[in-house]
Amino acid sequence: MFESLKKKFSRTSDKLEEELIEEAQEENNLEEESGKKFSFFSFGGKDKKEENDSESDVAEIPQEVESIQETDTSDDETSDDKDEKSGFWSFGKKSSDNKEEPQEEESAEEIQEEEESAEEIQEEEEPKKSHFWSRNKEEDTEESEEADEKTEEKKSRFWSRNKDNDSSEENDEDEEPSGMFSFITAKTISEKHLEDILWELEMGLLEGDVAMEVASAVVDSVKDDLVGRKIKRSNDITEYTYNALRNAVAEIIDIPGKSMTEMIEAKKAQGEPLVVMFVGINGTGKTTTIGKLANYYLKKGYTPVIAAADTFRAGAIEQVNYHADKVGVKLIKHQKGSDPAAVAFDAVEHAKAQGKELVLIDTAGRMQTNTNLMDEMKKIKRVAKPDLVVFVGDALTGNDATQQASKFNEAIDLDGVILTKADADSKGGASLSIGYVIKKPILFLGMGQGYDDIKEYDADWMLNQLFSESGEEVNINEA
Structure with a gap:
């Protein structure tokens, strides 16, 4: 975008x-x-990245160090066990050495015979001793190798993770290899x-x-x-x-204003529905936007009702009826050519009687220069007494959308704006201008063709879109 x-x-x-x-x-x-x-664009993401990394280092590194210390402790315990075993056998060896001290003098021949006999006995017993010690040595070696492998694996994960973090910092900063001057x-x-x-x-x-x-x-x-x-x-x-x-x-x-959701809650506390009237010129996606909003608030647990107050345009009632059926909400409609204000009034009365929280009034698209149609729109406002009058504009029309909103605001006093096709807007002129010019907040952005493709406006999100190289990935279902 x-x-x-x-x-x-x-x-x-x-x-x-x-x-x-x-x-x-x-x-x-x-x-x-x-x-x-x-x-x-590197300055936008760098500070946030550094904050995340510092928090991650404080939270995670001690755990890794603790794991390594635990492994070192287990190694010490293994070493102590070995020392105990070594002390036991060396003690026996020392005792046997003490027993070899002669009680009385012997002749040279007897001493020689005893030494030869002892060497023969030692040669016979050596394989057994060797097998015994080699077996224990192999077991100790395997245990030591397993402990060393676990320690090395943890250390490897620890250092490789920090190495990856360092590498990602360098990539995220999007630095050029040269060109630094002072x-x-x-x-x-x-x-x-x-x-x-x-x-x-x-x-x-x-x-x-x-x-x-x-x-x-x-x-x-x-x-x-x-x-x-x-x-x-x-x-x-x-x-x-x-x-x-x-x-x-x-x-x-950043134009201050309450969100539509907050206003629904405020009206609900009074036992009244929030009444929203939609205006704009033909072809901006007004009727489709009403279908999206009905779906949006239905999923939030509210019960909307739609008023088909565009009674003159051919196919208008059938179009809004199609969207109402698709999302599963009640549609209030009269015969083609009937009074639009009467349709809007009946929809409001239906919502009050049935305890529904939201009324969405579809009106005929009209050019801001058509005086007769603008007067009719004023009549709908007098009869239905909407809490919000919302202008629906096409973001791709740029400055034209801003001029249209200004004319409607002069004629009927708008309360907010919804911009459609914002996801396809490469210029951004309307998104940047429309709220500032008429001093009214943007409420929603249309972000695609599906019923779920609508996003509640967030100035911080918009700022990130404008000042990031690729823009943040948008989850339309989160709003």
């Missing part, structure tokens, strides 16, 4: 680095430094350094369908953040630019 914006952000960092290095070369204020150059005298970023670079960034944002006021807000924030920064190394330029852009975008996309 948002590959176009990612490239523009990264290019801003590269251009500023080129500008400062070129100026330092002219001033003879540059020297190559040992080290590796970080990529723009300034002999620290450089200070000035407005002169940023003038052309920020103009290029602003043009790039506009080309990515970002609204004019949003592009200007990002550029001004980055300028305020960077001007006056003192730079000692080339990596500092990349890091400061990354943080400046990330902070600017974080302020843009």
